[in-house]
Amino acid sequence: MTEEIKDTQWPLWEVFIQSNPGLPYKHAGSVHGSDKEIAMQNARDTYTRRNEGTSIWIVPSNSIVASNPSDSDMFFEPSNDKIYRHPTFYVMPEGALNI
């Protein structure tokens, strides 16, 4: 257990900030932290020095699963041919109000 600990810059975390209650969280960048408390403290000091946020999420960077950009054509294709998912697809009778 007295194994030598390597000197590192600590693991990487991704930081998401909600600028005001009710708004979605937005990716701000990343920080390093040895554990979640220190990563949270660093996220606050690094990304919210001017009231940029009212709430922060931090996530270990290696836990993020991202879609593959080279597959993105295929991956997002199906949403293109389903135009009936958009309200503009439907024809409303002349004179209909509030719809």
Next chain:
Amino acid sequence: MNADLDKQLNVFETKINEDINIEPRDWMPDDYRKHLIRQISQHAHSEVIGMQPEGNWISRAPSLRSKKILLAKIQDEGGHGLYLYSAAETLGISRDEMLHQLHEGKAKYSSIFNYPTLTWADIGAIGWLVDGAAIVNQVSLQKTSYGPYARAMVRICKEESFHQRQGYEIMTKMMQGTKDQQAMAQDAMNRWWWPSLMMFGPHDSDSPNTGNAMKWKIKRQSNDILRQKFIDKTVQQAHLIGLSIPDNKLKWNEDKKSYDHGEINWDEFIRVINGDGPCNKQRMKHHIKAHQEGEWVRKAAIAYQLKRKELINQ
């Protein structure tokens, strides 16, 4: 295999042409990645090393107000370094590696930070001129083609205008002060003007890296254009508060609607960049010392985290 590469290159170039940002997981040419790693890490190192000349005056700031401002300003610069390191890390280089390159002298930082801060007026001159020059460059980089770099620039630019204004305020106050204070301000101006112009790098005709950087839209405007923008903005501000520009060739050119200026001392620039400036050794020594003295803290925090995991698992 080759057709595949051609296709990827094609996708990449189309994005560049259409001003669509390149993102970390997108395919990119090796040289694009290399160029970005070099540029972003050097930019990050500059922010961090730049804390030293200003840090020199925290304990001697002339009032509590100016001390608080200077502390906040320097803390911002540390933050800028962190935004940029994290942008560089998305390209696959680790923070450890970047620090290693800095300490080995393989990665450079802006040569401006190798000049000493001799008087309080230097703090004014740095905020106004050095941050002022950095802003011109960084505003242009907000449109750089690599997404994480562009986003870091947007964030940085929002914070920079306070830096420049606090510097100009210091200079203004000194120019309204005693004869000695005015002389001090002018002296700082004389020492920082030329190094500030050098911050934009060599003339376009002598900068070997510009070709690809412009083609790939990493760099959006050339060194000379950015330098000219800075000069044109700053001369009026200097004159307004009674400072003169230490360049007897500086002259308004009505045809091009901007200033002509004297020749920059490129020998000095090259000397300082290559390690022979007034403070190069001191800056690096200090950075290495702070890094080494922090080692036990980094290790202790990891040890603490491991210990806690162990306790939870019991």
